[in-house]
Amino acid sequence: MKLHLSSYFWILITILGLIQTFRLNFVSTRDLRQANEKDNWFLKQKQDTIPAKLVHAGLRNATQMGDSAANIFYFIQVSDLHISKFQPKGHTIHFLHFLQSTLPVIKPEFVVVTGDLVDAKDQTRTVSAQHPEEWQVYKSAVEQGANTTKWYDMRGNHDCFDLVDWQAENNMYKTFGESAKLLDDGKGVYSWQVSKSFGEYNFVVVDSCPKKGPSRPFNFFGYLTTNTMNRLVSKIMSNSYNHTFLFSHYPTTTMLTGKSTEGYTFGDLANHFSIYFCGHLHRLTAGLGDVLKSYSKSTDSLELELSDMKDHGSYRIIAVDHDMISFVDIDLPIDEIPPALAEETIPLTETNKIVWPKKIKPAPVILITNPKDSRFTMPSKEPLQNVRKSSHIRFLVFTEYEPTELRIKVFMDDKHHPFPAKFVGSMKDNMPLWTTLWEPNDFDDYSTHTLRIEVTSPDGQTGTSQVPFRMDNMRMKIQGGVGEWVIWSNMAKLVSDEKKK
Ligand SMILES: *[C@@H]1O[C@H](CO)[C@@H](O)[C@H](O)[C@H]1NC(C)=O
Ligand SMILES: *[C@@H]1O[C@H](CO)[C@@H](O)[C@H](O)[C@H]1NC(C)=O
Ligand SMILES: *[C@@H]1O[C@H](CO)[C@@H](O)[C@H](O)[C@H]1NC(C)=O
Numbered sequence: 001m002k003l004h005l006s007s008y009f010w011i012l013i014t015i016l017g018l019i020q021t022f023r024l025n026f027v028s029t030r031d032l033r034q035a036n037e038k039d040n041w042f043l044k045q046k047q048d049t050i051p052a053k054l055v056h057a058g059l060r061n062a063t064q065m066g067d068s069a070a071n072i073f074y075f076i077q078v079s080d081l082h083i084s085k086f087q088p089k090g091h092t093i094h095f096l097h098f099l100q101s102t103l104p105v106i107k108p109e110f111v112v113v114t115g116d117l118v119d120a121k122d123q124t125r126t127v128s129a130q131h132p133e134e135w136q137v138y139k140s141a142v143e144q145g146a147n148t149t150k151w152y153d154m155r156g157n158h159d160c161f162d163l164v165d166w167q168a169e170n171n172m173y174k175t176f177g178e179s180a181k182l183l184d185d186g187k188g189v190y191s192w193q194v195s196k197s198f199g200e201y202n203f204v205v206v207d208s209c210p211k212k213g214p215s216r217p218f219n220f221f222g223y224l225t226t227n228t229m230n231r232l233v234s235k236i237m238s239n240s241y242n243h244t245f246l247f248s249h250y251p252t253t254t255m256l257t258g259k260s261t262e263g264y265t266f267g268d269l270a271n272h273f274s275i276y277f278c279g280h281l282h283r284l285t286a287g288l289g290d291v292l293k294s295y296s297k298s299t300d301s302l303e304l305e306l307s308d309m310k311d312h313g314s315y316r317i318i319a320v321d322h323d324m325i326s327f328v329d330i331d332l333p334i335d336e337i338p339p340a341l342a343e344e345t346i347p348l349t350e351t352n353k354i355v356w357p358k359k360i361k362p363a364p365v366i367l368i369t370n371p372k373d374s375r376f377t378m379p380s381k382e383p384l385q386n387v388r389k390s391s392h393i394r395f396l397v398f399t400e401y402e403p404t405e406l407r408i409k410v411f412m413d414d415k416h417h418p419f420p421a422k423f424v425g426s427m428k429d430n431m432p433l434w435t436t437l438w439e440p441n442d443f444d445d446y447s448t449h450t451l452r453i454e455v456t457s458p459d460g461q462t463g464t465s466q467v468p469f470r471m472d473n474m475r476m477k478i479q480g481g482v483g484e485w486v487i488w489s490n491m492a493k494l495v496s497d498e499k500k501k
Pocket of ligand 2: 144
């Protein structure tokens with residue numbers, strides 16, 4: 001067969017095109033492989049960061065967990081607010097209800113927003129642009145609706161649409177973001193510590209927006225460049241904390257991660273933090289409160305993606321009780337939330353005061369902290385032996401009513417638990433802790449049991465929470481669906497990369 005001359009020409013063009021594609025890909029991902037000194041967030045890595053061994057919580061002697069309101073604190077994560085000047089339903093109005101009706105009832109230690117603060121789209125939802133009004137609504141709402149709460153935030157892909165770089169005029173997070181200074185001073189990574197009489201806890205945020213934010217859909221993926229990895233290594237690889245938590249916008253499946261100058265991968269870091277909290281994918285998976293989980297043979301750390309505030313009114317309460325971590329994902333009662341009027345999608349007065357919607361009354365929210373939910377156990381990071389030695393079931397109940405006004409029912413494997421629940425916390429100290437006596441040895445039979453708690457408030461609303469638990473510290477397989485598999489396989493890949501080194 002003889003090819004026509006023009007065929008050779010087109011083959012040549014195709015080959016040149018392919019070469020150019022590879023070259024561009026190589027150049028554009030260079031920051032994932034080596035530190036970029038020209039990046040205005042460049043920081044020379046100290047050479048003396050030697051990763052230390054974790055204190056193995058699994059080897060600690062058990063602490064007797066009883067009915068004292070000690071050794072416990074809790075915080076909130078929300079994600080994907082998408083404050084919008086165009087959308088009357090969901091979006092802004094969900095966030096305002098969260099601030100007005102939920103936050104004052106829960107009174108967390110702090111709130112973390114894992115990105116996508118604004119929607120940054122036009123009316124037709126096709127063109128992206130940063131709108132100052134949306135940013136002003138976010139800033140005013142946090143200032144006026146959460147002014148007694150510590151607040152941490154970060155950028156998501158929507159907050160970086162159309163940005164050239166951090167210095168860009170339209171990087172509005174720089175002006176309106178609550179943690180903009182922390183993020184800038186920390187060159188894309190910042191952290192804070194919660195110091196309690198019973199332990200030290202470390203919280204790390206990483207901005208994984210592409211440094212030169214393209215417009216959508218090209219910034220669906222996040223990046224951890226070598227510069228960023230260097231900073232993460234210095235914040236995370238430490239053994240002086242009971243737990244380290246990492247927050248970013250992107251799940252690891254949608255993140256391209258580089259190596260630190262010393263060669264540490266994200267998989268190496270995963271051994272040193274307990275949970276990676278993220279958002280971004282909204283509601284990808286079915287069931288299980290849309291929790292995604294990742295694990296592998298060499299780390300039992302969890303990756304937990306949270307559903308969005310924008311459409312589902314979702315938020316997450318995380319409690320650390322005697323170093324065991326529990327969480328519950330709750331949706332606002334969105335059927336009770338009427339959309340804003342079309343002319344009120346920017347709920348601001350002329351002096352930037354928020355025009356708050358009418359309050360709603362959500363049902364009581366319950367977070368069970370002992371026994372620990374066996375879908376999310378981390379045997380190397382939590383002292384799970386505490387559960388067997390405990391004398392009481394422990395749970396938090398969040399509601400605006402007094403403890404004496406609540407009706408509490410406890411069911412064990414669908415049977416009424418024989419002991420009454422008792423309020424042992426303190427409303428004054430924001431610790432709504434309840435306990436009830438139990439005998440953990442009765443459940444030490446290598447099978448899975450179910451604890452269900454129902455709380456009814458005087459207005460007739462009932463909140464329910466249920467956890468599967470086991471006494472043998474085994475982690476149950478969770479039915480996370482496609483999302484779980486995707487994240488699992490990615491994490492496995494990160495960890496196998498680490499082994500190849
Ligand atoms: C646990 O308790 C035993 C007996 O009291 C003691 O010998 C041991 O050192 C303790 N281990 C730890 C890790 O504290
Ligand atoms: C906090 O917000 C509330 C409600 O908007 C307001 O009444 C109060 O004055 C604010 N306090 C401060 C210190 O800004
Ligand atoms: C925190 O870690 C220290 C050191 O390992 C340990 O002694 C302490 O009991 C831990 N705190 C809790 C609440 O378990």
